[in-house]
Structures are given as structure tokens and as C-alpha cells.
Amino acid sequence: TQLLEQSPQFLSIQEGENLTVYCNSSSVFSSLQWYRQEPGEGPVLLVTVVTGGEVKKLKRLTFQFGDARKDSSLHITAAQPGDTGLYLCAGAEGGADGLTFGKGTHLIIQP
Amino acid sequence: DVKVTQSSRYLVKRTGEKVFLECVQDMDHENMFWYRQDPGLGLRLIYFSYDVKMKEKGDIPEGYSVSREKKERFSLILESASTNQTSMYLCASSFFVGHSSRGDIQYFGAGTRLSVL
Numbered sequence: 615t616q617l618l619e620q621s622p623q624f625l626s627i628q629e630g631e632n633l634t635v636y637c638n639s640s641s642v643f644s645s646l647q648w649y650r651q652e653p654g655e656g657p658v659l660l661v662t663v664v665t666g667g668e669v670k671k672l673k674r675l676t677f678q679f680g681d682a683r684k685d686s687s688l689h690i691t692a693a694q695p696g697d698t699g700l701y702l703c704a705g706a707e708g709g710a711d712g713l714t715f716g717k718g719t720h721l722i723i724q725p
Numbered sequence: 726d727v728k729v730t731q732s733s734r735y736l737v738k739r740t741g742e743k744v745f746l747e748c749v750q751d752m753d754h755e756n757m758f759w760y761r762q763d764p765g766l767g768l769r770l771i772y773f774s775y776d777v778k779m780k781e782k783g784d785i786p787e788g789y790s791v792s793r794e795k796k797e798r799f800s801l802i803l804e805s806a807s808t809n810q811t812s813m814y815l816c817a818s819s820f821f822v823g824h825s826s827r828g829d830i831q832y833f834g835a836g837t838r839l840s841v842l
Contacts, residue, residue, distance in 0.1 A: 656833030706829040717767035
């Protein structure tokens, strides 16, 4: 079973600060997705990265896929309380083994 | 927009009851999945289906069964609910990608929070 390790598990920062969360594996993925989940709701897809070294921006969120397609990071600039949630990464192996989820990073942005 | 609808947001059942969780998707996706989510354990795959009447065991199928009689509907069944099945249950769907039976991008429902007393 392939594993995705997310760090940190918990992060609480003040509004306006920058932060980076990480998603690491020893395995290669054909693509990687980031989801955000709010309390009492299902995960909602934020982005998919496919190419090694790829960088995608979604307003204040920047996603990067590692060159070797084993890891990814999510950077948030000038965090806002609305960014609060559980951030999940999920890797697709492109074959029969399917999608692997990390356990997530719980992010709290305090006003 | 893709819509995955779970029939109940909250359920309270008693030990030993038979429980049905229903999930419907409106995007003609081939793949459908059932997960449970618990603090510290993340999302764990219970069962998935890549076609009508087809099902595959995930990582934790014990105590559960599934039914897929129509492409848009995937049901999770707890034959005899137990307290350790108290959890958040999430349904998801995706397109069939190549030969992968799980696909890439998954779209989730809002979840059913089940309490077994």
C-alpha cells in the first residue's frame, strides 16, 4: 500500500500570514489532487497537478508537484479565515491500484 | 457542476439494526466509492464499483456490503450495525480512466454522519 504523508497535521496561524503544507511519498504518482474539506461537509477538489515540476495558482493558493512526481506542496499567501479547513492530498497511480489519500492538514486561520 | 447526493446528513441507529446509506450522482460517472472518515485515520475506502452490478472490496470491507443496480446509484449496507461503525461516511464518483478501476479525480457528497448506539 502506497502512503502519502501530510505535514503538518495541525496548523493555526493569524490572518495575513503565509503558510506551506506538504504532501510526501516514496512512490511516484501519475497525478495528484488537493481537496479542501470544511466541517460537516465532503471534500471539494481544489486542483489537479499532473506534470513533474508543475505549478498551478488558484488566487492566493499555489500548488506545486515535485519534479519526481512523489511530493507536492500547497502555499497560501495572506491567509484568511475562509481558508480554514482540512486540506487533503490524494495521489493517483494511473493503474489498477487507484487513488491514495493522505490524512490531511487541519488549518485554522484566526482573525 | 457534478452533483453527488447522499440521502441523509445525520443518522442515529441502534446496535444490530440494518442500515442503508444511499448515494446518487448525476454526471454519468462509471466509478463510485464509499469511504469512512475517522479522526486520525483519514479516509479509508470501504468498497467501490466501476460498473453496474460490479463491486470491489476496498481496504476495510468487513461488516459492510454494497449494491449498484443502476449506474447513478450506489448503496452502502451495514447488515448489523455496531458501535465501531459510528463514523462519517462519504460517497464519491469519478469517470473511468483508462484501465484504472478507481479513476483520478473524485467528486464527493456532503457525507452522512452515522451514530450507532
